[in-house]
Amino acid sequence: MKRKIVTINEEKCNGCGLCVSACHEGALQLVEGKAKLVSDVYCDGLGDCLPECPTDAITLVEREAEPFDEVAVKERIEERKQAHPHGAASACDRPATAPASPSGCPGMKTRLFQRTSEPVAPSAGSDAPVQSGVESQLRQWPCQLKLVSPRATFFDNCHLLIAADCTAFAYAGIHHEFMKNKITLIGCPKLDDIDYAEKLTEILATHELQSLTVLRMEVPCCGGIVNAVKKALAASGKIIPWQIVIIGTDGRIVQGV
Template sequence: MKVTRKIIEIDEDRCDGCGNCVISCAEGALKIIDGKARVMSDNLCDGLGACIGECPQDALKIIERKADEFDEEAVAHHLEKQAAAKEKQTMPCGCPSTQILSFAAGDGCQSANMPKRQAKSDSALTHWPVQIRLIPPNAPFLKGADLLVVADCVPVAFPNLHCDYLDGKTVMVGCPKFDDAQSYIDKFADIFETAQIKSVTTMVMEVPCCSGLPMIVQKGMEKAGASVPHKQVTISTRGKVLEER
């Protein structure tokens, strides 16, 4: 039944598809489709506007219009389906990529002064796996770690990752645009609750879809009730450090 009520409206001209609003919607009513945020179904949106403050482009606002009534049962069913979909995406435990490994890092900067064509540096990586989805919160290499959370395009664009940022840190890699944001928030909350993380550095690309990653980490921290120093680094598409804050 349609009634006149408050509901979110999205200005597609302003929306850059960063996904921040998707992360902040507890009902799962929003989704990035074709690079734009969209309301999946009117009955999933409660019209309270928790997502508005997270939009850097001011693309969301609350309006009044005729819409299906907000349906809490539909929301519960929708969230259950999302949770079930996450479970199906989980890698089987026998997959080699899920095997927990720790090892000594090489000197990631040992050949910094060699000619480019001759340069040959060791990896500063000290553990495996590196994907956020695959790392369990109780992984031994997380205990008391300085955490480096990296959007997965960064290592391709930024040539000095190992030398300038990875050395001495535990790295976790993922995509804030295509991976499941809520599962990441829950994962980081579990990590902050159990692993006594010392510090966090998030590294993202300058593109809008990357901007959700620091928020995901911050929301995980807030959910765990933890307070950990958090530095954010932005890399340009040409592989330069644009900002550290």
Template structure:
């Protein structure tokens, strides 16, 4: 070990938004139990690229005794993180498009469900699922559907649904998968529906970054829902400006 620059995370300040995970090219950070964690010291190059997107100032570079940065091990780790999971054969991973379904046994007081695809969890959706082509995509935070009324008719109708929670899951995996999904499919538009809590902003951040990384110009809009179920904001949102070559 030697004294070198390495990332330091103040867990009291960390809100688990996942921005740092997306910004870390070495995949040295992960969200664990709602907080950013350094996976291994040898994966951190100490340059601080992960700090720029942190909204709370939880990340700093410190000098301390740490394992030396290992470029070869970091590259192997990055490839492993990006590896696509093999289908397990479980019905939960089988792509199904049931846009032309018939509703039977529906009472007069019930609302017609608008969901037309399965699965909906980002971890389980195949990046080349047939129903993604020429789709208007709804990226919804896991909590959103439970927090506002008429979610099906207002947000799901006419869209293919993807749900995710970057605070509880691997934000880097989400970023890589969405980037590939946008690259290989003709997505007509993307609407993110998220909660007002800061960590939920990570879903919007990851989605916008993935659209840019894909090289596609996909119309993007965003809806923010309050924790009491009211809609705080809604409309088209510009993507983060692309970096200009120097």
């Protein structure tokens, strides 16, 4: 039969694996560093993977293909669950203890870090003072909004911080005053060629968040992050406590908190 089905341009594919995570039917997987369609029967032709591809390597084409088989999809999903009981089946959503896949992008592998509130002790024999409160409070990887998978499990029941790139350099206390005990995503609406609202909507719709904080600079272009969050909240239909904090270019908090 003739129907729409995904086609992948291998020359454009960078092996990031985002499409693999986005495909709920398991029709895609990474093979030798490139995304591949496993079988026509697993692809429903709806193209959920298309917006996740950063290189526009995926298109929908109408061609002769086997019919979409829901039964086969359910069997495949069950097989993957049994093979990966801890939910580490995709190239972009593995626990931190898993080795980096030679076919995936190591920089996009999902990780969750355990942080302590204990001061960092000096090395043996060092005269340096104990460094109190200097440990990084970044709890997960990736932290770039452009790279993170919307279905990463670290979003479950989290307090989410969405911060403009420049806030980390302008505000010295960002780690302990804003990032601590939160999942942190960073981005710049002026520099990133991505629709933040679409990805944020999927994050909000897929996970139950406890709160959301937007940390932006006072410059006008940072308003794009706030607008994206507002659109995502409206589109997801979720009611979540959220706030906006504005940092001045001189490093002061000028609004919020």
